[in-house]
Amino acid sequence: MTLQVQDYDYIVIGAGSSGCALAGRLMDLLPDVRIALIESGDDHLSKAAASNDPVNHEFLAPTKTMLLWNGKADRGYKTIPQKQLNSRAFPFTRASGLGGCSAINYMIWMRGFRSDWDENMPEGWKGDDIETEFQWLEGKIDPFLYESNTLCKRATEAARSLGYKTAVEKSKWSSPGTNDLMRFSMTKEGLRRDIYRSLGADNDRITLVRGVAERVIFRDEGGDEQDTPCACGVKLRLKDGTTKDLFVKDGGEVILSCGAIDTPKLLQLSGIGSSKLLNDLDVKVIKDNPFVGEGLKDHVMYPMAYGINELPEKVSPNGINSSLHDDSLNVQFLFNDGVTVPIMIPIAIKQPFLEKAPVETLCQGIRDGMVLWYGTLLSKIVGVLIACSPLVRTKMQSTFTVLVNVMKPVSVGSIRIRSRDPLDDPLIDPAFLREDADVQTLLKGVQIVRKLVKAPPLADIMEKELTPDGRKHDDDIESEIEQIKKTCLPYHHSTGTCSIGNCLDGQLRFKGINCLRVADASSLPFHPRVPTNASSMAVGARCASLISESRN
Ligand SMILES: Cc1cc2nc3c(=O)[nH]c(=O)nc-3n(C[C@H](O)[C@H](O)[C@H](O)COP(=O)(O)OP(=O)(O)OC[C@H]3O[C@@H](n4cnc5c(N)ncnc54)[C@H](O)[C@@H]3O)c2cc1C
Known part of the structure; x- marks a missing residue:
């Protein structure tokens, strides 16, 4: 069964570090907009807090972080064998659930080097600009x-x-x-902070939709190929196996915050990426961009x-x-x-x-x-x-x-889908x-x-x-x-797979596509020389500020 809903100003896909920062900050700046926040995984933290079973408390204790990997909050990804490292294939932990990787990480909070932002980012993203976003985040998270x-x-x-x-x-x-x-970034009591709630992404005006985004929907998909494609919604698969199409209002936008692995995966499944890769896999090309999924960096x-x-x-x-x-x-x-x-x-x-x-x-x-x-x-x-x-x-x-x-x-590494099936893990x-x-x-x-x-x-x-x-x-x-x-x-600090410059403009809009932005670790054109949670959240928060500025 396919349901259709057409109500939102913004659809944010992924309620991880950046998606929560984006949705929460947007609510602060534009309290009247309606947002759908889509998340594939569970609310592990609040379930753990409410549970009497000590096993669930692993979610709350930072020292138990590793016990979460390969568990229910981990997508269970693996890299392809790394020839240069005796062909080892590494487990590649990526979260599924509210809070994203901040719900399973070590909770180190580091802004990083101001000079990295000054030297590598375009106008609007320099140290002074991003300082405002860090201050907003730190006001909420209180590291x-x-x-x-x-x-x-x-x-x-x-x-x-x-x-x-x-x-x-x-x-x-x-x-x-x-x-x-x-x-x-944990609480003073030493417990994991629930960033979905701390950042205000649980606001009443944000509709949390549980489901896996399988692809972005474009207006007039069968139309003239000369037209600039315009994102207008998303095709979701719900837990019970049914599908649901969500749409934005006229002038609304779809924003991808699925992280450095799943954002390029979703783009490629939606026909945005290298036309060679997409043609080989029989995915209809919406926009040829050879940089989608390339540029992967990690510590x-x-x-x-x-x-x-x-x-x-x-x-x-x-x-x-x-x-x-x-x-x-x-x-x-x-x-x-x-x-x-x-x-x-x-x-x-x-x-x-x-x-x-x-x-x-x-x-x-x-x-x-x-x-x-x-x-x-x-x-x-x-x-x-x-x-x-x-x-x-x-x-x-x-x-x-x-x-x-x-x-x-x-x-520099890459993320590529291996088939047009959204359930298939990407090649990492x-x-x-x-x-x-x-x-x-x-x-x-x-x-x-x-x-x-x-x-x-x-x-x-x-x-x-x-x-x-x-x-x-x-x-x-x-x-x-x-x-x-x-x-x-x-070290689990992936970035750069849909970056400003190669794929996005300075407003995080995907080049050559209307009404589609990407705001997460994949947007970063430089690799922070520190753990990447704070930077990813800052990208989400900055995206909200850019949207707000463009509406005023
Ligand atoms: C094990 C581990 C430890 C780490 N330790 C630290 C640390 O101590 N300090 C630090 O600064 N950084 C750390 N990091 C890195 C940091 O957590 C990440 O850089 C940051 O969380 C990335 O944010 P993001 O929003 O880009 O992605 P994520 O936080 O991964 O959010 C993406 C969200 O999108 C959802 N999603 C993905 N695909 C779909 C889809 N198709 N449909 C619907 N939802 C979808 C996911 O479920 C997830 O909630 C660690 C990372 C890991 C994995």
């Missing part, structure tokens, strides 16, 4: 500064002894250097782990307590006390696990629950027994994980470390870390480096590169 622990202070002092200056403390914009303060993370002989007196809500920015790379200091923060080591040593791991690493993995998360039933039982054994307990170690991150990747090729420059950036970071752990006062608490294969990689570049290939991970 808080987490003061570091003594061990992180050791790390930042060691960095200073190597010549790194102190990043401007308490500044809301990032600055180069080392810093032992972190901002988080790559390489975790290095060390045993330490002292426990921090406290750890931040997600364990990351301080960091060091060095232009194209970033080093984050993370303490695993194994209780509050059991997350990074298990992932880092997951693959070669049980091959040649030294006993300390093995014990760490068992204690941190790796076997419990990834193993078969038998290995889970064995894991629990081993974890309880006296030998393992005496070998337990607290660890210091240093995440070396490529923050200005040169490698993040091209991690495909360019040697990115490998060199990681190697530079590794060298910085090796110097750092030898510098006092950090050196005083460091024990040996824990590598998955138990080997020492110091000074052996080839084996270090091999190690990087085996253990690097996505």
Whole structure:
């Protein structure tokens, strides 16, 4: 059955970080407009808050973030095998549900570098323009500064002894250097913030429609191909399998905020993209634009782990307590006390696990629950027994994980639909470390870390480096590169797949199509050198301001 509704000024597709910011800000600026906000996934956070089942509380606790991946809030995407990384195919977590990825992320809140906006964005998007949007967001979200622990202070002092200056403390914009303060978007009680409600996207004048957008509808679809296509609605598939067409009023607009993976997917399914790709898949071409889905960038993370002989007196809500920015790379200091923060080591040593791991690493993995998360039933039982054994307990170690991150990747990947079926996952090729420059950036970071752990006062608490294969990689570049290939991970900060310039004008309007905008992480023509949630939300909020300005 197909229902038709024709009532809205704006249809926003995707109630994630940017979609919620867009809808909430639009309500503040233009309280009389009617918005339909379409979301494919569930309201996981409010369900979790209302539930007595502790399993659901994973949604609320930032330290349990990883337990959400591959669960009901994750789309379960996987990359295509990355040839340059021993053909590993990576799970590529993307949320489905109100709040989007902000409902399953680590809740780090960073505006990033003002200069990145000044240098890479067109008029209307410079630091001063976007400052207004960050202020609006921060007024709603109230991110808080987490003061570091003594061990992180050791790390930042060691960095200073190597010549790194102190990043401007308490500044809301990032600055180069080392810093032992972190901002988080969670509540002061340490719970995940519900951004759908915090940003006012639950306003009564916004109609939340639950369904999967399968394609954008254009006026006179069968009409003259010379005409400029004009978006006027969206074809939805509801949970019960029925379809529903939603339309905007005359002069209304359709805005895509499905994120850096699903926005290009939806555009391509709607006939907007490379005509070669679309023709090959028998999708009617509405607008040929070879850049749709291209330009994918993501940060790559390489975790290095060390045993330490002292426990921090406290750890931040997600364990990351301080960091060091060095232009194209970033080093984050993370303490695993194994209780509050059991997350990074298990992932880092997951693959070669049980091959040649030294006993300390093995014990760490068992204690941190790796076997419990990834193993078969038998290995889970064995894991629990081993974890309880006296030998393992005496070998337990607290660890210091240093995440070396490529923050200005040169490698560029792509998103392409594999068929015209909306249920098919897209082909995700993040091209991690495909360019040697990115490998060199990681190697530079590794060298910085090796110097750092030898510098006092950090050196005083460091024990040996824990590598998955138990080997020492110091000074052996080839084996270090091999190690990087085996253990690097996505940081889940995708951007750039439908960017301003290539696909959009400075008003976020899709070039050559009327009444269609894109406002999310895919719109960014530069890759922020920080985690991307705040920037994505700022794009959504800015879109609302641009719409409001154009109506006045
Ligand atoms: C695991 C993980 C951890 C992260 N940690 C951090 C962090 O700590 N700090 C930080 O700054 N950044 C972090 N990020 C990145 C940050 O969360 C994202 O950059 C940001 O959420 C992107 O916002 P978005 O609006 O572009 O996309 P999303 O937030 O993904 O929103 C897209 C929304 O659209 C919906 N949707 C998609 N397709 C359709 C469709 N066809 N029909 C209807 N609805 C649809 C989705 O369900 C989703 O709700 C993390 C990301 C991940 C995945």
